[in-house]
Amino acid sequence: MDFNNTEIAFKDKDNRSLKKAYWLFRMLASPLLVKIGSLSLRLAMWLRIPVSWALKPTVFDHFCGGENIEACEPVIRKLGASNVQTILDYSAEGGEHEADLDYTMSQIIATIDKAAAEKNIPYAVFKPTGVARFGLLEKVQSSELLNDSEKAEFEKAKKRFETISAYAAEKDVPVMIDSEESWIQGVVDGLVEELMFKFNKSKPLVFNTLQMYRHDRLAYLENFIAKARGKGVFSAFKLVRGAYMEKERERARKMGYASPIYPDKDATDKAFNDATILCLVNLNDTAVCIGTHNEDSCSKAIEYICAEKIDRNHAHISFAQLLGMSDHISYNLAAAGYNVCKYVPYGPVKTVIPYLIRRAEENTSVAGQTTRELFLLRKELQRRRS
Numbered sequence: 001m002d003f004n005n006t007e008i009a010f011k012d013k014d015n016r017s018l019k020k021a022y023w024l025f026r027m028l029a030s031p032l033l034v035k036i037g038s039l040s041l042r043l044a045m046w047l048r049i050p051v052s053w054a055l056k057p058t059v060f061d062h063f064c065g066g067e068n069i070e071a072c073e074p075v076i077r078k079l080g081a082s083n084v085q086t087i088l089d090y091s092a093e094g095g096e097h098e099a100d101l102d103y104t105m106s107q108i109i110a111t112i113d114k115a116a117a118e119k120n121i122p123y124a125v126f127k128p129t130g131v132a133r134f135g136l137l138e139k140v141q142s143s144e145l146l147n148d149s150e151k152a153e154f155e156k157a158k159k160r161f162e163t164i165s166a167y168a169a170e171k172d173v174p175v176m177i178d179s180e181e182s183w184i185q186g187v188v189d190g191l192v193e194e195l196m197f198k199f200n201k202s203k204p205l206v207f208n209t210l211q212m213y214r215h216d217r218l219a220y221l222e223n224f225i226a227k228a229r230g231k232g233v234f235s236a237f238k239l240v241r242g243a244y245m246e247k248e249r250e251r252a253r254k255m256g257y258a259s260p261i262y263p264d265k266d267a268t269d270k271a272f273n274d275a276t277i278l279c280l281v282n283l284n285d286t287a288v289c290i291g292t293h294n295e296d297s298c299s300k301a302i303e304y305i306c307a308e309k310i311d312r313n314h315a316h317i318s319f320a321q322l323l324g325m326s327d328h329i330s331y332n333l334a335a336a337g338y339n340v341c342k343y344v345p346y347g348p349v350k351t352v353i354p355y356l357i358r359r360a361e362e363n364t365s366v367a368g369q370t371t372r373e374l375f376l377l378r379k380e381l382q383r384r385r386s
């Protein structure tokens, strides 16, 4: 697999958008600029200063599909023309009020409807804190006593998970549930496991997400596959490395417990690759979405798929990247016949700001990622000039 083929990678970008992406990554490559930008954005959000005018034509347009599902149409069509599929991701997180959480649920239901009607959208997705209050999940996980109103609130949160999954099952649209910080993920795992046992009887419908930077996840995966098999249900996982490393380590240090994160990147990489192979070995009753921008991890998965003569477009295997990142992986994989999706976040600009800040910080902190994007964009610009 040649991930360096920039002609394929950027074939749906005209020169103007190629140059725009290049300058955006140049800015993201500056830790100082990103730091100032993130701080200013957080401050603007807090002071309720409108910032859409600055974000919309720049980072928003690059990393998001639009402000609503309809506005994402051109992106869905463009990706689909290159056999890259879309996962619509309503990017609200950290909702505090029941009305916000209900609204997010209604958006997720709308994405399921959209997926059911559109061949280029194979999955729906949601983030647990879009439909359940973070503080409540934290309280449940730490076994704190809930008062009556919190008990009722938790029942409502559980009901939202159930309603979404039941609707996904009715519409035959598999749904992926994102993973979050370890101090709420335990309670999320419990909820998702129940849903997997209920809805994954005839096919993999509900997917949990495993953050492989956590040193307990490989054993969790192995145990879950065995447990699900014992119950005669499909396992289904999106594998990622994990987005909250600094936060996890900081909390563990402050509160004096052992960090749940591997001590170094090599150990995380090994765990991610081992988890991928473990899912592929168990493909008969296990579905996997390989969610990464790491070329080596994609190559290792491909090597195994080829060596074992597994169909490239096996229904239980897909790769996924985020919109605006690693097009060289998505487009080259799709051109070679693999199932590939882009997470396409959408929502009003102000709702999506926390997601955009994470993308900006990630692109600055992930060693090599921005350099790689810049190298490939420059290579394609040069190729077109010659």
Ligand SMILES: Cc1cc2nc3c(=O)[nH]c(=O)nc-3n(C[C@H](O)[C@H](O)[C@H](O)COP(=O)(O)OP(=O)(O)OC[C@H]3O[C@@H](n4cnc5c(N)ncnc54)[C@H](O)[C@@H]3O)c2cc1C
Residues within 6 Å of the ligand: 177, 178, 179, 180, 209, 211, 213, 240, 241, 242, 243, 244, 245, 261, 262, 263, 264, 265, 266, 268, 291, 292, 293, 294, 320, 321, 322, 343, 362, 366, 367, 369
């Ligand atoms: C489709 C998709 C869905 C996603 N969904 C989620 C989700 O639900 N939940 C979530 O948390 N994240 C999610 N992410 C983000 C993901 O967890 C990673 O943060 C991001 O993809 C970068 O990892 P990578 O494998 O792409 O690339 P790489 O650049 O190879 O890996 C970077 C990652 O390695 C890990 N790492 C870096 N340095 C160290 C170190 N010193 N020690 C240990 N580990 C280290 C960190 O996890 C870091 O993010 C998703 C990503 C994608 C592509």
